[in-house]
Amino acid sequence: MAKITMYTTAYCPYCMRAEQLLASKGVSEINKIRIDTDPAEREAMMARTGRRTVPQIYIDERHIGGFDDLAALDRAGGLEALLSN
Template sequence: MVAHVTMYSTAVCPYCVMAERLLKAKGVAEIEKVRVDLDPAVREAMMQKTGRRTVPQIYIGETHVGGFDDLSALDRAGKLDALLNPT
């Protein structure tokens, strides 16, 4: 079973698109997207939760992965599959 993935994003965000593409290539069929550009309160909540202001901010299960660069680094290090498919 693939872990639940939540991604804070905006409508125009190339890094969000790249993150989604990588996750789908890893077998993630559904990504819960939280649009922070539609409501300033949602962006504020994301910043409080993550300590960051940029998108994407990605959670796999309860684990805050970070942005696309962090996600990509996890994949290159061989650690992304274990997060996505917990035993």
């Protein structure tokens, strides 16, 4: 199973939806990086992704983007292949 990393905050509905989608695909472990409790992590996320919003999701080292990007990848049939690596 691929390694999932997600930049997140405590009360982010899109983060929760991303977690639910990943769980429905069999993902049981997500490395969550809370940017609301650590300003340095927010800066690191923005430098790494070029984005300011959460969630920001990585599958292994591939930046997927936010929830909408993850859902679009799933609809296009590409999510399961990335997760199975």
